[in-house]
Amino acid sequence: MKNSNQPMMKERFYPVRHIVLLALAIFWLIPIVWLLLCSFSTSNSMSISHFFPEKLSLIQYKNLLFKTDAANQFPRWMLNTFLIAAFNCLISTFFVLQVAYAMSKMRFRARKGLMNIGMILGLFPGFLSMIAVYFIMKTFNLTNSHIGMIIVYSASSGMGYLIAKGFFDTIPNSMCEAAKIDGASQNSIFFRIIIPMSKPIIVYTSISAFLAPWVDFIFAKIMLNSGIAKDWTVALGLYGMLDRSRKNLYFGQFCAGGVLVSIPISILFVVMQKFYVEGITSGSAKG
């Protein structure tokens, strides 16, 4: 970090900083490498003596995908999670964009008040209300159902409008004014002008809404409590595989499952990455 702006000596190689970086990178990659190695090992249980498995094979993947049983319904979990994620993505994106547009581009009396209420609600721990939501869903017989999960994930998604609002704030108001003079309604300004201009934030919002069910563990655990493996999402299912009684039978499959789940998530993440920083900084600075 010394003299970071010295323009000279570009070609010199500085070994110390590269060794530090290499050490850090290894530290960060070890768990990932271990996950991969375990997923290709033949042993079902966790190896405690070898870091590298003695023999590499695809048996864990084969068992995971084709040998379903009471504790392993991986293909089913993927499908469940995908459906929940897809619907959540659709509904949440609409909700978020709607709220963000109203808060960013329109002026009305209750605007500030609603924004403050939203902020206060955000300070309550999320699953305090979850417990009551569980009972509400139970009275409508929607626990242990995927429709219930979709509702739980997407119903309150409008509260996460801040990042999108930050983005809309950067679109000049003069553009909307010009459209209004040309006779466009607010509705067509929203759909014809703002939405086509907001591709980055739509991608960001929809991908993060799509990812939520894949990585959420706690809401799924509260809502899907029947104990029937077929109902679960991926997160819940993989957690169940490492249950104390099952750990020694399913550890290999858990790792294989972890690898398989990571593939779509990392692809989406690479797409979203570009907008991630923009979202964090614009959303928070202008919130």
Add this chain to the structure above:
Amino acid sequence: MKGKFKQFLGSIGHYFSDFGAAVVHGDWSVKLSLVFMGAGYIRRRKYLYGVFLLAIEVFFILLAATFIAPNLAKFGTLGTVKAEMHFDDVLFTNVWNDFDNSFKILLYSIISLVAILIFALIWISSIKGAYSLQKMDEQGEKPPTIRDDISSAMNEKYYKTLLAVPVGGIVLFTIIPLIVMICIAFTSYDEQHMPPAALFTWVGWANFKQLFTTSLTSTFGYSFGKILRWTLVWAVLATFTNYFGGIMLAMLINNKRTRWKKMWRTCFIIAMAVPQFVTLLLVRNFFADQGIVNTICSNIGLTSLLKKIGLVPAYLNYIPFLTNPNWAKFMIIMINIWVGVPYLLLIATGILMNIPQDLYEAATIDGANSFQQFRKITMPYMLFVTGPYLINSVVQNINNFNVIYLLTNNVFETSDQLLANSHARETDLLVTWLFRLTNEYYNYKMASVIGIMVFVVCTVITLVAFNFVIRGNKEEGMQL
């Protein structure tokens, strides 16, 4: 702050004085609307609205008779008829009596109150609407047609169209549940009072008192103090280790002297691709008492070395990474660095690239060394851009359920009897304690009290931080 509050009161005052004016100056049809909603609309030949409003009123009256009144009547006691089974001579089986379910009464009462509030708002606005129709009539203006109303819903009232459904979702699935849970903090809802088998009732502030007292029968006061302290320590440490770790790493990678920048960045970002729960569960097995790290540590002699220093108790032949309170806390922070730093790396990289380079050049000419540049240019800029994010992440870390729960659940057991009596553990945050109280011990009343305390803590932190750390106008705070 005070001005805003006055403005708020003023707008509420306006709301009701408009309504009063409508009632006083309205003609017979507006006054009739007080009893028969929609009368004013029908008089002005807006039949569709009139009938619709009347239908709402009829629906509300039916709802009030069948749902609202019976539930609100029991709201004061939360039910008095205990569930009992008795033998029915006619059906020849055991049947349950017509018992009260305290939780349902509470939940339905809250829903009823919200329904009453919504109806009251519709009622008031219908009368205001009828009065404005009357005024238009008197001034000889044409009242708006349905087409006009649709066009206004797409234009100056478009925000209502946009917000209706999302706000409805928030009311139903966030606000009503929150009110219910806040109410539960004032009831006796716990394992011994579980509906439907048993009733619970209002107990006032007793649960709050219990949270702050330590006695022979209850150790909540002791546990609360201990866990609150660890929660705050955790929130501050987790936030700042990640924050500065991320900035340092970003500066290290983005420095001109570093080669293969893209490759280094990718190495760290790969760690984000694997879902948190997978890595956390994996790492927890990694560091298990009989896990692979312990095997390696004992092979290279680290275990016996730590024993000699006294960091590992002599009677153990492994390092209690996640089973000893102090080790576990240390490991949790370390693992959280592993989890969180890549995110900060991403954010910091983006922001660092935006810092105008001429600032550094000017500083170099003025003879500032790199540490001074870091302290006077990089940090102020970072703090300015990420200030709100930083406060937000302290709050988020107070509520950071995943890391603690996934790393310690089923692994860490407390040996502190006082903590165990109130079902707490040394590594617990307030939220994981709350979760265990509900999920394993059905102690909903104390869980709700703890939830409210979390809210209080988060609110205090947010208010203090926003008032003292980020002063003045955000847009003009940073003059470069």
